[in-house]
Amino acid sequence: MAKLSVRSLSVKGQRVLLRVDFNVPTEEKDGRTRITDDTRIRESLPTLKHLIAEGARVVIMAHFGRPKGAVNLKYTLRPVAEHLSTLIGKTVLFSSEVIGEVPRGLIAEMQDGDVLLLENVRFHAEEEANEAGFAAALASLGDVFVNDAFGAAHRAHASTAGIAAHVGKAAMGLLMEKELQYLQGELSEPARPFVVILGGSKVSDKIGVIKALMEKANTFLIGGAMAYTFFKAQGIPTGNSRVEADKLDLAREILALAESKGVRFLLPVDNLETQEISATAQPRATGVHGGAKGVSEGWEAVDIGPETVALYRTEIASAKTVLWNGPLGIFELPPFAAGTRSVAEAVAASGAVTIIGGGDSVTAVKQFGLADRMSFCSTGGGASLELIEGKVLPGVAALSEV
Ligand code: 3PG
Numbered sequence: 001m002a003k004l005s006v007r008s009l010s011v012k013g014q015r016v017l018l019r020v021d022f023n024v025p026t027e028e029k030d031g032r033t034r035i036t037d038d039t040r041i042r043e044s045l046p047t048l049k050h051l052i053a054e055g056a057r058v059v060i061m062a063h064f065g066r067p068k069g070a071v072n073l074k075y076t077l078r079p080v081a082e083h084l085s086t087l088i089g090k091t092v093l094f095s096s097e098v099i100g101e102v103p104r105g106l107i108a109e110m111q112d113g114d115v116l117l118l119e120n121v122r123f124h125a126e127e128e129a130n131e132a133g134f135a136a137a138l139a140s141l142g143d144v145f146v147n148d149a150f151g152a153a154h155r156a157h158a159s160t161a162g163i164a165a166h167v168g169k170a171a172m173g174l175l176m177e178k179e180l181q182y183l184q185g186e187l188s189e190p191a192r193p194f195v196v197i198l199g200g201s202k203v204s205d206k207i208g209v210i211k212a213l214m215e216k217a218n219t220f221l222i223g224g225a226m227a228y229t230f231f232k233a234q235g236i237p238t239g240n241s242r243v244e245a246d247k248l249d250l251a252r253e254i255l256a257l258a259e260s261k262g263v264r265f266l267l268p269v270d271n272l273e274t275q276e277i278s279a280t281a282q283p284r285a286t287g288v289h290g291g292a293k294g295v296s297e298g299w300e301a302v303d304i305g306p307e308t309v310a311l312y313r314t315e316i317a318s319a320k321t322v323l324w325n326g327p328l329g330i331f332e333l334p335p336f337a338a339g340t341r342s343v344a345e346a347v348a349a350s351g352a353v354t355i356i357g358g359g360d361s362v363t364a365v366k367q368f369g370l371a372d373r374m375s376f377c378s379t380g381g382g383a384s385l386e387l388i389e390g391k392v393l394p395g396v397a398a399l400s401e402v
């Protein structure tokens with residue numbers, strides 16, 4: 001059951017309601033909102049340019065932050081409209097109201113190829129409630145619906161899912177298509193060896209993903225603070241490292257599952273440990289100090305150690321498919337970034353299909369300037385995890401079948 005693609009729509013002169021994920025990181029500087037990473041906006045350009053070239057009248061719907069159903073200009077999308085205008089070299093109209101007479105009037109004046117951005121859909125509580133009347137009011141502003149908001153596809157909201165019931169056709173955009181191709185298509189029957197690199201702070205965040213991938217992966221390479229929950233579960237010293245003390249049984253269950261399935265589940269053989277979390281800290285490798293692979297009393301593990309880096313790089317070099325989610329150390333601080341960086345370099349250099357599963361791991365790969373050397377970097381955080389887990393994403397389920 002394939003979903004309808006925007007490529008198959010004839011959109012000339014049509015009002016296309018395009019849902020995107022423009023939920024980008026920003027900072028306030030000199031009283032102005034500055035976008036610090038516009039990747040999600042740039043990744044939506046292929047669909048937008050396609051629609052413009054085909055002569056559609058594009059009405060963009062997006063959310064920004066979590067204004068909790070009330071108008072709050074801290075979360076206005078107006079700066080995004082300006083930025084988008086610069087990116088496409090064409091004025092993007094802005095409607096300060098999401099539904100009703102204001103957008104209706106502006107849309108009535110639009111010509112083929114024009115683009116308009118509606119204010120933050122989350123200024124209405126009905127958006128997250130997926131209220132049918134609100135979905136219908138949004139739908140009445142256009143003729144067809146195109147969903148390119150992969151990053152928000154795990155939300156069953158009015159503009160991501162509910163709206164589809166009120167339009168004749170609901171198609172996926174080009175970014176949505178690419179995300180599904182890599183995170184679903186490539187991973188359904190991955191070329192082997194299939195190596196999964198998992199990091200981040202909590203085992204509990206990744207439990208669904210680990211269990212789902214246990215059915216497919218040949219090898220897991222574990223890093224980040226979650227490694228120390230596995231240490232603790234096996235009685236290996238963890239010092240002051242972050243551990244999920246209430247997830248030890250779960251960790252043991254995962255280790256037993258890997259063993260019973262013949263999946264290799266590799267934990268760090270050494271770590272970097274520190275007594276100070278700062279940009280000037282000088283961590284030491286646990287293999288050198290303290291002998292065993294555990295973390296020293298009074299010290300905190302903040303990165304995988306050099307022997308682990310070497311081990312993981314060898315595994316990555318022989319992989320045919322690599323999926324990575326979650327950094328392997330506190331990469332935001334230079335003294336603790338080496339493990340994540342070295343592994344990122346190995347992934348970039350490998351001949352495998354390399355998929356970076358969104359969130360912090362994509363931020364890391366970008367910080368190291370390696371994003372272009374990966375087969376695919378997802379724009380989704382929670383959405384990519386849920387998709388890999390095998391969950392149905394409401395924003396995808398709602399689309400028309402072909
Ligand atoms: C995100 O950035 O995670 C998506 O845009 C969805 O936003 P949300 O987590 O606030 O629903």
Ligand code: MG
Pocket residue numbers: 381382
């Ligand atoms: Mg989120």
